[in-house]
Amino acid sequence: MWNDLHKAIVERGSLTRDELVKVMEWKLSRGKFRPTLLAQVSSNPPDVVVGASRRGFSLVKESDESIIAALKELAKLKGVGPATASALLSAYNPSIPFMSDEALSLYSAKLQYTVPAYKNLLEKLRAQAAELNKREGSDNWTAGKCERAVWAWCIGKRFGLTEMGEDKGNGNDTGTPVTEEDGIPEKEEKRPSKSNDDDETTGLRRSKRRRKAADEDVS
Structure with missing residues (x-):
């Protein structure tokens, strides 16, 4: 979309108005559903x-x-507040962050869907992006990308994930134990199989012992 x-x-x-309605439907699916909007x-x-x-x-x-x-x-449009307006701006320019509940919860003391609250969120997300870019020596991070990362992290935490794509069990779906140091599945040690030569040698030894025992019985 x-x-x-x-x-x-x-x-x-x-x-267009149809696009505005679609954005509102998307926004309501991610937060509190308010059909009047x-x-x-x-x-x-x-x-x-x-x-x-x-x-x-x-x-x-x-x-x-x-x-x-x-x-x-x-926000002059009917039913469009700062949060919905930020979603429209993010659709126009992905570097602009959406005013998501997850980002507000992380960077603000409480959820407030006001222009000052969005300005505060924008400043903090831009500062976060600048810090990440400095640390990585790149210009890859934007305020919008930071917001999406925060949203993904919060959703992962909500479903009990410690990191995206990994669960708390530090295991896998095969039931194979995982080492604590590197997370690599431990391999079961296999005993070396006997070769045909070993089988033949063992058979000759047994035959010699049987013949020796027979000779002793006769004597």
Whole structure:
């Protein structure tokens, strides 16, 4: 959904009402479901959605102030608050973070869906991205990417995962024990199999012992 939506709104420079409804459906699926919001965004006239989104997206520059200005412009639409507006901006520019509950819970004292709360979240996520880029010597991290990483980490924690893709048991689905040092499955030691030569040698020895015993009985 997001790749296609991003490509479409960048090419047009605006958002359609149907796309706005889809974003709202996505947002409600990730947080508290509030059906009245879906009805409100659906009540926006199509031309109003196109106009507001075009003005909002055109305001986006590199600075935090420009992003906040764009957020406020998009929030003029019915049913669109700061959180939904941030989702629209993230669809337009993935480096802009979505105001997710998970990110707010990690970087804020409490959940507040206000413009000041989003500004605070944006600043902290940008600082986090700058720290990661400095540590890695790259420019790979953005505020948006940090938010998505936080969301993934929180979802993993919610389902009892210590790290993404690994469970607390430090084992695997084969039942093979795993060493604590490196997590490599221990291999069961195999005893060396006897060769045919060994079998023949053993047989000759037994035959000699039987013949010797027979000779002793006769004598």
